[in-house]
Structures are given as C-alpha cells and as structure tokens.
Amino acid sequence: MRLATYNIEWFTNLFDDNNRLLRDGEWSARHNVTRAEQADALGVVFHALDADAILIIEAPDSNGKRQTVPALEDFAESFGLRARRAVMGFMNETQQEIALLYDPDHMQARHAPMAGTGTVPRFDGTFEIDLDIDATRDQVRFSKPPLELDIETATGVSFSLIGAHLKSKAPHGARNKAHAMKLAIANRRKQLAQAIWLRARVDQHLAQARPLMLMGDLNDGPGLDEFEGLFGRSSVEIILDGEAGALFDPHARRALTSRLGAAPTSARFWIKPEKRYLQAMLDYIMVTPDLQQRGASWRIWHPLDDPACWANTTLRDALVTASDHFPVSIDLDI
Structure with missing residues (x-):
C-alpha cells in the first residue's frame, strides 16, 4: 500500500464556488501557469503516484460558499483517480485546508480528533506554554489544526494518521530588517510550540501502543536556518524524538547525521532578489517502529533528483508545473 503527502501550491484557486475544477486559460496562482496547465499537471502527478491515500496540504478552501471534500472528489472524478473519497478535519481560515484523498476499496478513513487530556488539548483548542522564559504561559493555537484520522485497511490493519502543516517562519509583513528579525524569532517560537504540542500527541499514541x-x-x-542555534533544536527533531519513543523518517535522520553533506530536498522556491532557486527538505512521513517494520520504503518524487522522474519527461515537467513542493511517499505491507 502506498501513502503520500503533497503540498499543492494554491490548489484552492483551481476551483469555483460550486466546488468544480477549473481547467481554463485563466492564470493560476503559480507564476506563468494557467489553471488548465496546473490542473492537468496535477492529474499526471496523481496518476504516476497511484497512491492508496494522499494527504493534501493546502487543499481547497472550506468557508461559507466552498467545501473542501466535494472539490477534491470532483478533482478525483475529473482525472479518474482511484483515490476518489475525501475526508478532512477542522476547518481553518487560511484558505489552505488539510485533507486526505483515499481509495475506499483499499481503506477507510475517518476524522478522529483525540480528546484533550491534561495539558494536551485537542488540536482546535489552545496550548499553554512559556515561549520566552518569562514565567508567563503563552497561549498557542494552530492556524491550520492538524488532521487526525483513524485508518483501517482492507486487510484489517488499523493505525492513526496525523497530517500537519506547521506555521511558516517567514517574517511576512516586515517593515525593515529589525522588524523582520523580531517577527522571525516570534514565528519560530510559535512553530516550536506547535511542534511540542504535536510531539505530546505522539507520546499519547505511543503510550497506547497504537x-x-x-x-x-x-x-x-x-x-535549515540560523535560528536553530538560538533555540537548540528544529521542529523536526522535537517531533521525531521524545520520552515515549522515537519516530522514523530516513530523510530526517539523514539530515541529522550529515548536516554538511548532501541532503534530500522536497521543495524548490524561486528567490527573486538572488535570481536562483532554493531547495529545502520540508515534507516528511514519520512512522512508529511497528509500521517501519512492515517493509517501509520512502521516496521523494523530485523531478531533478529521482532518476525515474527525470527519465519520464511528461512526469518531470508536470511535477515542476504542479507545485513548488514535490510528493513524498511511503510503501508499506499493510
């Protein structure tokens, strides 16, 4: 069975207010890419993935007029995908929902938010933590509450899945360099608080041996950046390791053990002032040891780094056109 995570840049702009896919010549939110070009490129990528389930980061918006689930199911129908059923959790106000498209013939998925216990609230609640060591507890909320799912495969294997999109560290709205630094540090604190919250939820699952x-x-x-020296650890490190045990992701472990060497990447951004692309490893699939032992095999569908993607020119071009992130998948015997 294959599961994947895929951040699709401004996917919501490809749908109208009736949750129907727009495949026309109007511009998408991607630079110099029409809605038809982006939609068709996504169709190519999803067919190549042929995944039993795809976690979509930046899924189509849910609000008073639009709905994520019908939009995703219309997308799946438009391209004849077998992952044709959609499920989502708590809505957010960022136009970037978190949702899962899955094949109902091979699995069932339901939204199953873990109830708040003690100091670990539900993901649509408020987490209290002292962010700046001033003996005052700060209140932290997720702008994009993680998606918690119960999954059961057709073979009877059950597991929990958490889909997350942590807050960006970018200092959006900065007035000058000093303000940018202040915003960046504040954003980093909030992001690390979200990571601590996520790790606390992981510990709860591990305590239940699920x-x-x-x-x-x-x-x-x-x-990844200079703030790690200020705060000690990255969000990824916080989530991977905790008192109740460790999760595993080979790309994260590789980055941890060879910081000066070549590292895998899952996203590619154009840096306009420098006239170059920045590549980064941002997308992960972390699993507990019991899932890792089921023949787990990871892959980053990077059009320039993965030989099979590079050799398939149609897929290579589609991956570049579809989004600034590339899918990451895991194959498991479940």
Missing part, C-alpha cells in the same frame, strides 16, 4: 504515521509540511528541518 501504530502511528505523522506526515505533512513541517516548514522546518535540521540545519
């Missing part, structure tokens, strides 16, 4: 998969865009990684 298999767990945590996937999504963590907007962070070991050695």
Whole structure:
C-alpha cells in the first residue's frame, strides 16, 4: 500500500464556488501557469503516484460558499483517480485546508480528533506554554489544526494518521530588517510550540501502543536556518524524538547525521532578489517502529533528483508545473 503527502501550491484557486475544477486559460496562482496547465499537471502527478491515500496540504478552501471534500472528489472524478473519497478535519481560515484523498476499496478513513487530556488539548483548542522564559504561559493555537484520522485497511490493519502543516517562519509583513528579525524569532517560537504540542500527541499514541504515521509540511528541518542555534533544536527533531519513543523518517535522520553533506530536498522556491532557486527538505512521513517494520520504503518524487522522474519527461515537467513542493511517499505491507 502506498501513502503520500503533497503540498499543492494554491490548489484552492483551481476551483469555483460550486466546488468544480477549473481547467481554463485563466492564470493560476503559480507564476506563468494557467489553471488548465496546473490542473492537468496535477492529474499526471496523481496518476504516476497511484497512491492508496494522499494527504493534501493546502487543499481547497472550506468557508461559507466552498467545501473542501466535494472539490477534491470532483478533482478525483475529473482525472479518474482511484483515490476518489475525501475526508478532512477542522476547518481553518487560511484558505489552505488539510485533507486526505483515499481509495475506499483499499481503506477507510475517518476524522478522529483525540480528546484533550491534561495539558494536551485537542488540536482546535489552545496550548499553554512559556515561549520566552518569562514565567508567563503563552497561549498557542494552530492556524491550520492538524488532521487526525483513524485508518483501517482492507486487510484489517488499523493505525492513526496525523497530517500537519506547521506555521511558516517567514517574517511576512516586515517593515525593515529589525522588524523582520523580531517577527522571525516570534514565528519560530510559535512553530516550536506547535511542534511540542504535536510531539505530546505522539507520546499519547505511543503510550497506547497504537501504530502511528505523522506526515505533512513541517516548514522546518535540521540545519535549515540560523535560528536553530538560538533555540537548540528544529521542529523536526522535537517531533521525531521524545520520552515515549522515537519516530522514523530516513530523510530526517539523514539530515541529522550529515548536516554538511548532501541532503534530500522536497521543495524548490524561486528567490527573486538572488535570481536562483532554493531547495529545502520540508515534507516528511514519520512512522512508529511497528509500521517501519512492515517493509517501509520512502521516496521523494523530485523531478531533478529521482532518476525515474527525470527519465519520464511528461512526469518531470508536470511535477515542476504542479507545485513548488514535490510528493513524498511511503510503501508499506499493510
């Protein structure tokens, strides 16, 4: 069975207010890419993935007019995907929902938020933590509450899945360099608080001995920026390791053990002032040991780094056109 995580840049702009896919010549939110070009490129990518379930980060918006689930199911029908059923959790106000498209013939998935216990609230609640060591507890909320699912495969294997999109560290709205630094540090504190909250939930699952998969865009990684020296650890490191045991993701472990060497990447962004691309490892699939032992095999569908993607020119071009992130998948015997 194959599961994947995929951050699709401004996927919501490809749908109208009736949750129907727009495949026309109007511009998408991606630079110099029409809605038809982006939609068709996504169709190519999803068919190549041929996944039993795809966690979609930045899924179509849910609000008073639009709905994520019908939009995703219309997308699946438009391209004849077998992953044709959609499920989501708590709505957010960012136009970037978190949802799962899955094949109902091979699995069932239901929203199953863990009830708040003690100091670990539900993901649509408020987490209290002292962010700046001033003896005052700060209140932290998720702008994009993680998606918690109970999964059962057609073969009877059950596990929990958490889909997450952590807050970006980018200092959006900065007035000058000093303000940018202040915002960046504040954003980093909030992001680390979200990671601590996520790790506390992981510990709860491990305490129950329930298999767990945590996937999504963590907007962070070991050695990714200068703030790691200030705060000690990245969000990825916090989520991977805790008192109740460790999760495993080979790309994260590789980055942790070889910070000066070549590292895998899952996203590619154009840096306009520098006239170059920045590549980063932002998208992860972390699993508990019981899932890792089921023949787990990971893959980053990077059009320039994965030989099979590079050799398939149609897929290679589609991956570049579809989004600024590339899918990450895991194959398991479940």
